[in-house]
Amino acid sequence: MKQVIKLLFLTLTGCASMTQQQVVHEVHDAVESRSGLRPIVRGADVEVEAKIAEYLEGQLTIEEALRIALINNQELLAAYEEIGVARADLVDAGLLRNPVFDAELRFEGGGGIGTGTSLSLVQEVVSLLQLPMKKKVSALALEAAKLELTAETLETIYETEKAFYAYQGAAQALALRQQIVDSLAAAAEVSRRQWKAGNISPAQYLSETALYAAAQRDLVAAEAEVHEQREELNVLLGLWGKDTNWDIEPRLPEIACALVETGGLETLAVRRRPELEQIRFEVDALAAQLGLTESFRLLPDLEVGVEVEGEDHGEVVTGPSLSLPIPIFNQGQADVARARAHLEAAKRRYAARAVRIRAEVRQALSRLMRAHVQARFDRDEFLPLMEKLLSQSQREYNGMVIGVYDLLRVKREGIEAGVGHIEALRDYWVARAELKRAVGGNLVDHDKGRCLESSLIKPSEGKDGKA
């Protein structure tokens, strides 16, 4: 018997020890199939630093930012280490309960069962029978853990994408806000010179200067906000110290695609979101555990020779079918009730999550479409209109119909329109990343083999937003 047990142990641990790399590999598969991005196995720290330095050179692009996040986001890396715990749990589940170390189990046998070899043997046999079930439960738990890791990886990808565009947009808008301040500076300068020449009163001059001063003040606040956005991105990229001196690509991309299908997005999300699938596995695991508990409630003792040869691959020995009339441990009932409650709660959690996910999809879609409409309107109508207005105002200035203050004001209004456009563009790209997160990956329906977006630009022009 001991011989058999030992063999079982080795087999199981042997199996378990292969799965860490395999687990990670499977997670990477899941991430890639959803997002199109494949995380690389993080190698030695030195290699990683070199890679990061390469990415940070020049202007940081979205692709580079995502790659850095995948190899350097510390929270994500921690999660990947946690998978080892799940694996250990599996190993733990596979390990036979050693009666020497688990006194409670020895005495769990209850009345009538003696101590000593025969008791151990009995208990070992019970454990042997419990083993497949526990393995199943743990396997389900491992699947759940893999999905959790997939979810975290995707979350990291999309949060990075959102933070990238949010910062890019904020920095681009800041540059324009600076121009607005410059226009007020110019107006203030004209008024200062007029005042010096004795052409306007001190009050008139100070009035123009006050507008400029107020704008300078507001700009400082805007700059602070931009810096905060930058730090958000630094956190996601895991950067600190000298590595935070990167420059981002200065311009948000123009909108390159339009959603052609919005009807099936919620379904896609419910199918694909790893968090939801994870709860499904948790429900299954809990159900399995319930089966485990329920069935082994009825089987505290088993006086039967165990056929172990066929059982080390984790084949499930059905609990309920093994319904031999045997005494039931009284303590088991509370466990069952608890397990059942956990199961029902998990089912409700699943439903709640699904409802939330659907709402996330709708919300992201609504934001995306609004931003898209705004950005298109800006590009096609509003900004050209402001250009024409400026051009005509320049003519009126040349014809001495309006003065320099009026002309600068029109210019300012045009710049403000530009700021609004950048904000719309930024909203678009952030909402698009959020939509991808909400639907659990790329805007591609793999089942139908169809991209949900159609390109608005010719392939040779411009840049597509990544992934």
Place this chain on the structure above:
Amino acid sequence: MEKHKAVSRRNFLVTGTAAIAGAALAGQQSAGAAAGGALEREVRESAQADPRALPPGEPGVHYTPVVSPNGSTLPWKVIDGVKVFHLVAEKVRREFAPGLVVDCWGYNGETPGPVIELVEGDRCRFYVTNKLDEPTSLHWHGILLPAGMDGVAGLTQRYIKPGETFKYEFTVRQHGTFMYHPHFDEMIQMGMGMMGMLIVHPREREEPRIDRDFALMLSEWFIRPGTSRPDPTVMNEFNILTINSKAFPGTAPLVVKRGERVRIRLGNLSAMDHHPIHLHGYQFRITGTDGGRIPEAGQWPETTVLVPVGSTRDIEFVADVPGDWAMHCHMTHHVMNQMGHDLPNMLGVDTRGLDKQIRRLLPEYMTMGASGMGEMAEMQMPVPKNSIPMQGAKGPFGAIDMGGMFTVLKVRDGLTTYEDPGWYQHPEGTVAQPVSDEELRRALGDAAVRPPEGSSNKAHAHMHHS
């Protein structure tokens, strides 16, 4: 021009038809042709309508026709001894100056309407057709007539509805310079250009004879650059001033042969402003108002005649000095085209570095007005379409930076026609010139000699296109 014996009204009535027949043949535009019998009948018929009426006076016979620069004279036909005219009140498009076309209202396709010429004693009939979209009426400014013909809508007649034609008829019993204009919704209708000169010549030719007789109608408008319609509700911010609805350089010159006796009749139907019209090079007499001729002893000598709103003034002089003589309203704002008001005052402002700073935001920007505005006329900066802000004209010595209520009296020797003779060719030594340094030094000493070019501190350099 035919010369003939002066015929006084009294003479005519006593001597009868024979003298008339001869006189009539020399005239033009008389529908009831040459036969003495027909004319006799006409005379009898008009005398029946109004015993005071005289046969229709004729150009060349009773008067030298008035010249309306940029305008025309209203034709008439004689029906039963009555001079019959047709005036159509309607929308009109007018080029005020090259580059500015305006949607106005006027008469017979013109603003101001065509000059009406009558002779004292004429019986005249005016058919006035209203082709506007609102009612109108026609008032004969300064004319003595039956009250019901006075043309004040609501007071002396019902207004003329759109599409209707009214008839005005009266016998002219005065001579002088008068006007015609609507007397309904005047702020709008007159503000849009409805007005005209009405000249009544005396039945007897005046002595001394007037050789050149001009009619000029003064008006003012607000037309924002980039628009094509005046805003007649503007009360104080007029930006385009006109003579016969033309702004310099759109105003045709007054061409006169040297030695001619000139009369210029000025009418002012501006909404709000009187105009002191100044003539260079001459002293003239103010010889008449819309109240009649001023007796010689009372004729006011002037170089500038103030023409109040709602008045006419006649001036006379002999054009004995040749040249191109400016004639213009002396209000400085009235000789600029379409400049804005309430602009920042940049006069005397130190602009060093300013343009550079502003050009970072506005690449086409240029500070204007720091050293004055005179050179704006020369610059060809893009301005709103259909506008002539600050625009002047090209003159023989460079740009003439005038606009608005400005024209030129051209007095020449040896003219054979009254076509524009071009610029005056000044005799040698009669043109103001820059003086050489040696002469300055000789006359005023070394201190008077200006420093060499380039050391000047003016912002002058800014003005030339960068």
